[in-house]
Amino acid sequence: MKTKIFKDTIEDIEAAGRILASGGLVAFPTETVYGLGANALDGEAVSKVYRAKGRPSDNPMIVHISDIDDLHVVARVSEDKLQKKAIENIYKAAEAFWPGPLTMVLPKSDRVPEVTTGGLDTVAVRFPSNPTACLLIEKAGCPIAAPSANLSGKPSPTTALHTLDDMDGRIEGLIWGDDCEVGIESTVVDMRDSTPVILRPGKITVKDLERALGVKVRLHYTLEESIGTMGNGEPSHKSYKESREEDIVPISPGMKYKHYAPEADMTVFLGSRDKALKMAEIEANRLKAIGHKVQILIFDNPETAAHDLFRKLREADKAGCDDILAVGVEEQDKDGGIAFSVMNRMLKSAGHNIRKV
Numbered sequence: 001m002k003t004k005i006f007k008d009t010i011e012d013i014e015a016a017g018r019i020l021a022s023g024g025l026v027a028f029p030t031e032t033v034y035g036l037g038a039n040a041l042d043g044e045a046v047s048k049v050y051r052a053k054g055r056p057s058d059n060p061m062i063v064h065i066s067d068i069d070d071l072h073v074v075a076r077v078s079e080d081k082l083q084k085k086a087i088e089n090i091y092k093a094a095e096a097f098w099p100g101p102l103t104m105v106l107p108k109s110d111r112v113p114e115v116t117t118g119g120l121d122t123v124a125v126r127f128p129s130n131p132t133a134c135l136l137i138e139k140a141g142c143p144i145a146a147p148s149a150n151l152s153g154k155p156s157p158t159t160a161l162h163t164l165d166d167m168d169g170r171i172e173g174l175i176w177g178d179d180c181e182v183g184i185e186s187t188v189v190d191m192r193d194s195t196p197v198i199l200r201p202g203k204i205t206v207k208d209l210e211r212a213l214g215v216k217v218r219l220h221y222t223l224e225e226s227i228g229t230m231g232n233g234e235p236s237h238k239s240y241k242e243s244r245e246e247d248i249v250p251i252s253p254g255m256k257y258k259h260y261a262p263e264a265d266m267t268v269f270l271g272s273r274d275k276a277l278k279m280a281e282i283e284a285n286r287l288k289a290i291g292h293k294v295q296i297l298i299f300d301n302p303e304t305a306a307h308d309l310f311r312k313l314r315e316a317d318k319a320g321c322d323d324i325l326a327v328g329v330e331e332q333d334k335d336g337g338i339a340f341s342v343m344n345r346m347l348k349s350a351g352h353n354i355r356k357v
């Protein structure tokens with residue numbers, strides 16, 4: 001299959017929308033990462049996404065809409081399914097964070113085929129803010145199921161070039177848009193209970209949600225135990241190792257799969273920034289002495305880390321690095337801030353290969 005490159009223009013987005021409407025696959029930019037889109041209501045189109053990514057079919061997809069009025073097409077936000085408080089939370093969250101990097105897990109409507117939700121009776125819904133993404137969904141005329149546009153297991157693509165690296169020849173089209181602003185995937189929050197539960201941390205944090213909803217928001221227990229201090233005092237990241245992937249009960253099925261992994265061997269150095277960098281440098285010298293090509297990753301702040309992490313991992317692989325030595329981003333707050341979301345990705349990328357300093 002030849003992958004057609006579309007420009008980020010109205011005419012080209014319209015043409016890409018027609019491919020989606022007729023059951024084809026098109027990758028496109030969003031504010032989080034590039035997505036690999038298919039008509040969410042067309043089971044056959046969605047099956048092709050699993051094949052293109054090499055993704056296990058029990059790993060559900062996020063369904064993207066471009067108008068809040070389309071929420072009822074994919075989800076059932078009604079009193080026969082949900083308590084009043086949950087419904088109130090859902091509309092408040094939509095009001096505060098949509099369009100934007102928040103995905104809500106809700107009871108699914110009958111129109112969404114099980115293949116889209118990996119057999120679950122829930123659907124994950126997001127209204128992205130990227131104008132290209134919104135126009136594409138609008139032109140396709142249907143909700144768009146779109147996981148990240150990487151081969152399963154690899155870091156999510158945050159540039160058009162990195163999307164093409166993985167998807168060339170596997171999909172009908174790619175919209176060549178800008179680099180992604182946020183750089184890590186959306187926050188996924190289960191909104192079915194009156195207390196929302198974060199299943200995947202992202203740019204929108206526990207605090208952001210609590211402020212907007214006026215209710216307590218919890219982290220899923222598999223994330224809860226991973227919070228640790230990195231700077232002063234004892235790092236408590238040992239719990240990351242203890243929560244081995246196969247032990248996780250997958251309320252969010254993606255949690256049990258290998259994620260974001262570069263080809264190179266990756267180690268994360270945890271501790272105070274200066275000390276962690278120093279130890280990474282010592283290790284880099286040791287590895288270079290035995291002929292390895294080594295890349296050290298260190299970021300100025302958590303936002304930059306979110307923006308650049310996946311791009312840098314892919315660049316290191318392209319440059320043929322044997323080892324990536326990453327300096328952890330300090331968790332300034334323990335309430336699941338953006339640093340926490342970055343560390344969630346970084347530690348998975350490294351297969352929880354951690355060096356505490």
Ligand code: AMP
Nearest residue numbers: 060061122123124146147148185252254
């Ligand atoms: P990706 O599209 O690659 O960013 O991954 C989508 C992720 O969203 C999945 O791996 C799940 O972790 C999560 N997700 C999607 N649908 C559901 C759902 N119905 N229930 C819980 N989590 C979901």
Ligand code: MG
Nearest residue numbers: 147148149156
């Ligand atoms: Mg993904």
